[in-house]
Amino acid sequence: xxxxxxxxxxxxxxxxxxxxxxxxxxxxxxxxxxxxxxxxxxxxxxxxxxxxxxxxxxxxxxxxxxxxxxxxxxxxxxxxxxxxxxxxxxxxxxxxxxxxxxxxxxxxxxxxxxxxxxxxxxxxxxxxxxxxxxxxxxxxxxxxxxxxxxxxxxxxxxxxxxxxxxxxxxxxxxxxxxxxxxxxxxxxxxxxxxxxxxxxxxxxxxxxxxxxxxxxxxxxxxxxxxxxxxxxxxxxxxxxxxxxxxxxxxxxxxxxxxxxxxxxxxxxxxxxxxxxxxxxxxxxx
Numbered sequence: 588x589x590x591x592x593x594x595x596x597x598x599x600x601x602x603x604x605x606x607x608x609x610x611x612x613x614x615x616x617x618x619x620x621x622x623x624x625x626x627x628x629x630x631x632x633x634x635x636x637x638x639x640x641x642x643x644x645x646x647x648x649x650x651x652x653x654x655x656x657x658x659x660x661x662x663x664x665x666x667x668x669x670x671x672x673x674x675x676x677x678x679x680x681x682x683x684x685x686x687x688x689x690x691x692x693x694x695x696x697x698x699x700x701x702x703x704x705x706x707x708x709x710x711x712x713x714x715x716x717x718x719x720x721x722x723x724x725x726x727x728x729x730x731x732x733x734x735x736x737x738x739x740x741x742x743x744x745x746x747x748x749x750x751x752x753x754x755x756x757x758x759x760x761x762x763x764x765x766x767x768x769x770x771x772x773x774x775x776x777x778x779x780x781x782x783x784x785x786x787x788x789x790x791x792x793x794x795x796x797x798x799x800x801x802x803x804x805x806x807x808x809x810x811x812x813x814x815x816x817x818x819x820x821x822x823x824x825x826x827x828x829x830x831x832x833x834x835x836x837x838x839x840x841x842x843x844x845x846x847x848x849x850x851x852x853x854x855x856x857x858x859x860x861x862x863x864x865x866x867x868x869x870x871x872x
Contacts, residue, residue, distance in 0.1 A: 611641035618700035639689030770806035
């Protein structure tokens with residue numbers, strides 16, 4: 588199973604949930620006009636004025652966690668923000684119900700007033716890269732926020748051109764990862780490897796045209812041991828890359844022919860890839 592399949596499987600797992608017995612904890616439903624995690628760790632929720640104040644509710648105990656009103660909020664709405672690392676237990680699949688608290692005895696479970704428009708926004712992982720908070724809809728149509736484990740990746744801190752070479756600076760998922768960079772085929776086998784170096788906690792690889800695989804094709808970039816390479820992904824993976832050409836990354840030139848030897852690109856999931864180009868007739872950068 589490749590990285591994209593594992594990542595997609597994790598998102599599908601997070602979207603599945605058993606039917607919640609919300610009626611035992613909450614009163615009538617209310618509409619939320621906004622509910623999203625944008626920066627990887629803060630949840631923003633807004634409801635129409637008069638619907639109550641947004642709150643988070645423990646689905647097991649009914650305990651409520653409210654937040655201070657946001658400054659300068661639109662008077663047409665009641666809004667709140669939580670730092671989820673402080674609210675949800677640090678366990679996989681920990682979750683809370685999104686509710687509105689008003690004058691009624693029970694809080695109102697929130698549902699989206701309008702289905703979200705198509706967007707290229709992705710929910711990025713937490714700043715430490717370990718977790719991902721997702722706003723999901725349960726079988727009853729009510730909103731929950733859930734802690735899920737982020738994919739284990741090395742994060743791309745920087746990619747720069749240096750003369751005729753390209754330098755990659757990576758943050759591995761844990762200390763002590765073998766400093767070796769790999770070009771991985773679609774079937775998961777390693778096509779080519781180069782030695783990298785460590786710089787503090789970072790792994791740094793400098794690549795020239797002679798350091799990439801000879802056969803033309805697309806390769807996933809990974810780091811670590813060859814028998815368990817760790818995929819390299821965008822540092823802030825908050826957008827779906829619809830077209831690889833939309834994000835300009837460095838390319839390598841063959842110093843003997845001045846032709847393009849290959850380009851670095853991001854996949855739609857934010858994975859760093861290398862598109863090896865074997866030029867034949869006078870192609871230049």
